[in-house]
Amino acid sequence: MLISKFVASCLILTCSVTWARAELFTAISDVEPLLETYKRIIDDLDDYIVKEEERLIVLKRHLNIYKRDHESAMQDIPNYLGNPINAFTLIKRLTSDLDNIEHSIKIGTEYIKNLTVNHSDVKYPTLEDLAGAAQALTRLQETYNLEVSELAEGRLNGVNYSTPMSAGDCYELGKTLYNEKDYTNALAWMTIALKKYKEENQPYLFKETDIMEYIGFSHYLLGDVKTALIWTKKMLALEPNHVRAKGNVPHYNKIIAEDEEKLRRRRRGDTGEDLVEKIPDKEPKMSPFAKERKVYERLCRGEMDVPQEISKTLHCRYLTENHPFLLLAPIKMEYMYRNPDIVLFYNVLSDQEIEDIQKMAKPRFRRATVHDTKTGELVPAHYRISKSGWLRDEESSVVAKVSRRVSHFTGLSMQFAEDLQVVNYGIGGHYEPHFDFARRKEPAFEKYNGNRIATVLFYMSDVAQGGATVFTELGLSLFPVKGAAAFWLNLHPSGEGDLATRHAACPVLTGSKWVCNKWIHEGGQEFIKPCNLEYQAESMGRKIPRPVPKSSR
Template sequence: MCIQSDVFTSTTHLSHLLNTEIGLAKQLDIYLKEEYERLDQIEKFVNVIKDEIRQAQGNEEYYFGNPVNSYLFIKHLATDWNNIEKLLPTDFVKNMGSKWLFPTFEDYTGSAIGLMRLQDTYELNTSQLANGELSSKFKSKRLSALECYDLGRVAYTNGDFYHTLMWMQEALDHLDTEMNHTSINKIDILDHLAYATSQQGNVEHALAITKEILTIAPDHFRAQNNKVYYETIIKNRTLTNKQRRDAIDKSNSTNLKLIQTTSSDESYKINNKRSDDYFDEQESYEHLCRQNGTRLHPTYQSKLFCRYRHNNHPYLILQPVKEEQLLHQPAILFYHDIISDSDIEKIKSLALPKLQRAVVRDFTTDTFQPVDYRIFSYFSAWLRNEDSPVIARLSRLIEAITNLSMITAEDLQIANYGVGGHYEPHFDFSRRREKDPLSRLSAGNRIATWLTYMSDVEEGGATVFPLAGGHLKPKKGGAAFWYNLYASGEGDYNTRHAACPVLIGNKWVANKWIHERGQEFRRPCSLNPMV
């Protein structure tokens, strides 16, 4: 027999349904908690970007002229946004992606590497940089423990244990002050720090950090294995009794603060040297970048001059140019007030839509490739005389001043440098050992370089000549000129130059490379190879 009973008529059934309601309430509470946490993360992200908008809007050039601000801005849109994306409905994310442009992960890592390049070139203290004390004039946001950790992670991923060690230590220091207001685990920082410091040869320090990890998480599998590994290395070393005692004392110490030193004579001290990739002329190049001007011997200083120049050229007779010689060998000339602010803005507006990441020719494959030493924020565009009367007018002015033909010259290259944007020491001319140098242009080698500065730079960004000891600070509206080749056609190796990283500001330049063909009667050839 089947008996049916309506639920609402049975008190017993209602009692059973109460259990359903209790279970439902618990599940909904869990769901609401997860939703509140999800919405809380989204709200925090929105507040961060709203704060950036408030500071940057209407003041973009000044705000993004600070490399820490630029790095954090790119990080928020390249990596932080990816984490927020996962919390949003699929249709919402798809609609967002189709409307706006987002930076890539390569942009993010490039900005991080650029920040570390600035740290090296201008000898910036890691703690000062992390605390927003970029310079005496410019302050920026204090980096959190997570943001310091992320910088260390970029270095770690690139095998750069020199910077990994510094930024993981900084993350550890910031973690102590942030208490529970952070989303980074101390063990993650210590794990990276231990490996980085071991790769820099500090096995005792790596052991100390590993023991610290095991104090927090005794079951940490990798730390257990590493502890045995580091202890075996130390045991197998030939140490004096004093060194062994010091190493043991160090490994038992809870003070993990780094002691940076350039000497590894005492194995228990912390060593953190830059990579072997630190090339030979880097030291002189970076030293010049830190200078405020060129320091010449009085003998050479006496040969320099300033003058008005017109070359008997109709274009210059009524308005001669202001010429200043800044360097004697090679002769580097600087021309003041060459181009007006309005013409500069016109050139920048023409170049902006065409800006692309700069490339360099690989002579082994005869192809053009983007390369690491120009990584991030060195973008370029090419403008022809036909693109605007402003470009044509600048070309005519360059010809009048230099007395060199522009017929075989390259188009005007516009370059923009941002976070850590730089160009390592190089020659503008092609050397004989290079495969078919500049043959695609059929105009011979680059006889001379004209470099127009289209912006001032607050700090950094100088053009330097490491072999000659020259330092040229960008000056808006001015231009530098020098010959890359002797009159004999041989390359002048003293013209090796570099663009220092931009520390504060935004650097715009316009390059005009002038070629040999067409100059036969304007700059007669010499039989002396060094003239």
């Protein structure tokens, strides 16, 4: 608009000059109106230059931040991208920030896009990526009891991992969460954005009232109309002609008046006398899902221990049976739980093997999927955030060697085992509680000649914080150890699924989590682990000891 006004003023001046050449010299009075035109051009041009300088200041600030962040990232790429805050801000820079730059400086942005976006070797995140990154930060915040104020300063569990987020970062995060209808967290981030906006005193493409509008309307959508009204009045104090704010004030006043009238009527009752409101005797019962969620989050934070009656039976030893090769190269193993037995085998993947497997898997990575319980088809799910690729034994000697090694330390046949699944978890990547086996009447795994009898989970990286494998029924947390593999049986001897093996992958707080899975099926195990003829009532109905909170020890 500013440029168009400037151009329009220039056109006026051009027309005036043309007219002046013809007759202006004949009367000074006729020249006098040009002074007004000239003043308008000076004012417009002055305003235009101020605005351009502000745009350049913003652009230079973006450039300095980009340079600093890129230099920091290149020093240690895995650790930099393993930090969820860094990953979010990187996606934000290449989505909303770039859109803002494009809106502000069209010519410069078109030039940038001609150099980059039109080339096939350059990737850009989408707004869906931005929303996913915002939701991941919220997931980490809720799972690990993180304060929004701490996250905004680049601190994760009290450790500084990155530079503080700017007001613009917090504003964009809050706006993204608002658009995802997560109004509680949107409100928290907008509140931080407002605080930083006032502290930074920097030019932004949004105003203080823009932040306040999100805060006010978030309160309204959360049912707190009185607070929404307070924030709307604050907006009007700064911007008296704000159209939406002026319209919302009478709307909010009407809702408040109606609510107060309803409350008065309810208290009066039919007799017109005040009634004492009944207070429920007990809090509403927690649903099984909510209970499991609470246990899951505590396990992710490492706040629970296995009960003493289990821990006293745990021990380490060298595995030498199952295969003659193990007599020459025994494997260190540690029992992490008993009945069901969950074992950790150490040093079963070398660094070179890990590197080779990662290199083969990366080009095949797709959004991780789960089995649809109705169709048996693989489908993406919001409760599993990662990317995975599959590697066959036939295409690589490294993969074939890993399969043979699995057979050696598990003592099971690989005849009907699935291909090696390689997984890398993204920003706040996780997999909520689930079973690896197919439940009754689920059509999954029919082509593998039987259900998943066992799981082998290789850890291909250490994780600085988070990323544990947790068993919600057992109260067990396994934190990643690079080169190790966790192993457990999913089925009872009867072939029924063992409900105690319900497990989950906790969100990665900081770092990059790489794992690979080898799922072994019943087919081929007939003479190795034969099924019992009778239903295992004793094992199915066994009482699992309750896990112990660490705080109570």
